[in-house]
Amino acid sequence: MTITLTINGLEKTFEIDPGEKLLEVLRREGYMSVKKGCGTGDCGACAILFNGRSVNSCLVFAAKADGGEILTVEGLATGEILHPVQTAFLAEGAVQCGYCTPGMVMTTVDLLTRNPDPTESEIREALSGNLCRCTGYVKQVRAVQRAAELMKDGGSHV
């Protein structure tokens, strides 16, 4: 079957199998920031924004997304200028192996879009579906707090 998605602002049409998930389609089409982790909605490595909300792309049928808007990490930066959330993750060193990072970044974008000034507790709740096996989540929480400050300032520079 054929579906049309607007991915990172560009409308694209794909042939898919009816049972395929968004994760499989996006990776096949070259959006490699979308990581496959558990495949069961537990780890959040595949998190993207679907119609503005962060979701596990491993659990969303691609056919369900037909006509929808998708945002992945590839669509965050403006040219060479990183998105404030990316900048904050770099500045706070909230990255080790990096596998969970794209999902964490997308969940953070969703959080800060709706709640520009989250408490630490709200940050931890928002990230509760994004697992990181390298770290203790401390730097990610700091990164989200820093991203919130950057977004309030309207810039991405540290």
Add this chain to the structure above:
Amino acid sequence: MTNVQTYHRPSSLKDAWSLLSEKGKSAKLVGGGIDVALFAPPEVTTLIDLTELSQRSIELREGALVLGAGVTLTEMLESDVVADYLNGIVVHMLRQVASPLLRNVATLGGTLASTHPWSDVITLFLALDARVTQYAGEERTSSLADLLERRGTMDRAIITEVVLPAVATGTYASYEGFVRTEFDIAMLNCACRLTLNGSCSDVHIVFGGTPDIGHRAVAVEDALAGKTLSSEAIDAAAVIASESIPARDDVRASADYRRVLAGAGVRRCCQRIAQRVGE
């Protein structure tokens, strides 16, 4: 891997029902689609996505909270109307359901139709006397409790609306889920709703994940009915909960541990209500 061959997004209830009745067991309804995406039985070759049916309203109707089956758990969590119902008990419970990534996708209809025995939503909605409207060629409304008695047939009709009834003055509700980690499945959950006008009446106590699906605990309800919500009455109810809950062992917890949790659940729920009454 799935054997799914066709994916439909019907734009009317009638069309969705026609497909479901025509395809029978080879078809599955898709609300958020999480359960089907996780595991589509091999006989399932057709998916019927209910997204286009526009069942996403949340409103208060004569004191009753009326929820479209297509609303996501996040939409409920963020709704002021839901927050205003019974001191925000539904929001309190939803915060304990899975992760935001899953709540952004999971729909209310799908959550109920999945009939997971550990479901936080089902346990609380049973305590709140939820009524569920389904479409199967025509609309019919039943209590959630009655529908769960026919559990195997829950996904053979299309849930369209869920109503939490208006509550009498002096009605309170409380919810407790016992989990090991932030978005783990509950080892046991407990919901309490009662009316307090001096003494307790219309008491509803429900345990879920026993490991069976939520059921009212009649012996505990009887122990509280007609009593003031004193610490003695709460203690007595907690003991009866521990003794009477039909707990079994499974991979998440032993029956013995569940009995301890049942007592703690009733105690915490009732204490929270007593504290709110005193405020």
